[in-house]
Amino acid sequence: MFSSEKIRTLLEQLGVTHVVTVPDSTIGRWQTAIEERGTPRLVRVCREGEAWQVAAGLQLGGATPLVLIQCTGLLESGDAIRNALHDFGLPLFAIIGYRSYLNQDTLPGDTCLVFTEPTLDAWKIDYRLVTRPSQFDDIRPHFVACRDAGKPGAILLAEGKA
């Protein structure tokens, strides 16, 4: 939906210092642009719960991290989110790929469509659903609003395949 360089430039403009990530087939394409320019720094982790924990350490240390994962990883991340966002009150921000939202050709009946948004609501993460390229300009104001309010937030990015 968005080019790698467009996303990388936006993250740099927003002051994101580190992108902590486990890839999927959509957001994973952004890694090369981020890594080639070196800003923000790409931090690869082994599972998505770990991504929130690394981001928590970055935030505590004064950096501005972004968690970049797929919605399946959000479902894996529960206890890490509880601890980082709600015990320690860290206003982390994420871009979360929303598997199968645009089509279910690969995974008909994908239950990600059932559980992702209720899970974000349960964890009190203020999210915006982005389904069209024209919504690119919605990302910046939501990031800034969450940052200024000191609350966790996310962009839920519609994807078309697993």
Place this chain on the structure above:
Amino acid sequence: MTSPTTTPTAPRTHMPAKDALAAVHAARDPRDIVITTMTPARDWMLLPQQPLDLVLVPSAMGSAPPLGLGLALAQPTRRVIVCNGDGSMLMNLGALVSIANARPANLVLIVFVNGTYEVTGSQPVPGAGVVDYPALARAAGFESVHAYGSLHEWQSAVRRIIAVPGPTFVALDVEQVHGQPGPKSPGPARERARQFMQALRG
């Protein structure tokens, strides 16, 4: 049928966990960040506290090493020491790979190995007495890897070990302690996070 290829190993020595932790406490610089969780957190709170101590209680079990990775990347001029349990390490073994991949030279990960989930009543962890934590760390990509079972040797080595460029992994074989309560939160976590961030800025 073939015979097992393992050979008997020499009896392992174990040191008192509180004394092993006290050696870390004595060796740390006030500028160091020290993260403790589970049993090491309980015992660390018995020692004099510093503003850059982060007692990870409550925690998401397994979260101390990745939290330390994030802090080490954000604060590259400070040493970050993570005191973890073996049960917590097993909860998040992938963190060893993530740390080695990111290569933070200022991160020291110390695992207190007692083979039990001590805070829940000393049930054995999977692989108790079998898992070779230093070998796991080496296989994950750590180059600075150390193991101690003797308190005297650990006390003699700790300052040197934590001073070398890392990431550094240390496994300490410690005695099991039974019947002790789990760590109690030293206060509201949000407030402690805010104070910790202020201390870093100060």
